[in-house]
Amino acid sequence: MTAHIVIVDDDIDLTNMIRRFLERHDFSVEVIRTGEGASERIQRIQPDLLILDLMLPGVSGMEICANLRPQFDGPIVMLTALADDVDQIAGLNQGADDYLPKPLKPELLLARIQALLRRHRPSSPPAANASQAxxxxxxxxxxxxxxxxxxxxxxxxxxxxxxxxxxxxxxxxxxxxxxxxxxxxxxxxxxxxxxxxxxxxxxxxxxxxxxxxxxxxxxxxxxxxxxxxxxx
CATH class of the missing domain: 1.10.10.10 (Winged helix-like DNA-binding domain superfamily/Winged helix DNA-binding domain)
Incomplete structure (x- = not known):
């Protein structure tokens, strides 16, 4: 089944490039260009993976990530033009699974996406004594x-x-x-x-x-x- 990926980023050129690249690798891609309303849309459709820009107009990527985590269990990849390790650590602490700096290398993004999707396949709780309280x-x-x-x-x-x-x-x-x-x-x-x-x-x-x-x-x-x- 084709994995559905949502990109939340206001950079038109970047998102168009990522969309075309990922679609060539058989992903379904949806782009949201503002933080406003992004959390509600993602909670509703529950994509397989989220690519989230840290710096967004309206609502920041960090805030979206923190708000989503109680309702969204899929992997989140944060993107940022900032080079500060503090921002990377903060993003991971808010629930992001991985972190990539801009300018973005599409092949590296693809490798990270594939690895995250493999690790986040729907899982069952460990089987031993699975019915025991x-x-x-x-x-x-x-x-x-x-x-x-x-x-x-x-x-x-x-x-x-x-x-x-x-x-x-x-x-x-x-x-x-x-x-x-x-x-x-x-x-x-x-x-x-x-x-x-x-x-x-x-x-x-x-x-x-x-x-x-x-x-x-x-x-x-x-x-x-x-x-x-x-x-x-």
């Missing part, structure tokens, strides 16, 4: 409903964020190596370079109250969910 106070997970609560309050997560938290909960108290987590969530081997897991982990930690304390990085080893399972 997990009670790790203050966290509770109901796999059949894919619902998560924290102190009884719903915790809104994207599909990938849920998959990651569910896998961590299945192995609560265990240190999980990056390679193992990456393969479980993205169904492919970690190449030693890709940062999708880091971005996903950062988003999950921001949504879990006191996430840095409960979802810990064990230097040189991996990640640990510092909660204990309780049977009901």
């Amino acid at each position: 997990y009670h790790l106070p203050p966290l509770s997970i109901d796999p059949p409903l894919q619902s998560v609560t924290w102190h009884g309050e719903p915790l809104p997560l994207s599909g990938r964020e849920y998959d990651l938290l569910f896998f961590l909960a299945q192995h609560a108290g265990q240190v999980l190596a990056r390679d193992r987590l990456y393969q479980a969530i993205f169904q492919t081997h970690y190449d030693g370079i890709d940062r999708s897991l880091d971005v996903l982990m950062s988003r999950l930690r921001r949504k879990v109250p006191d996430g840095e304390n409960y979802i810990r990085t064990i230097r040189g080893q991996g990640y640990l969910l510092a909660l204990e399972k309780q049977d009901r």
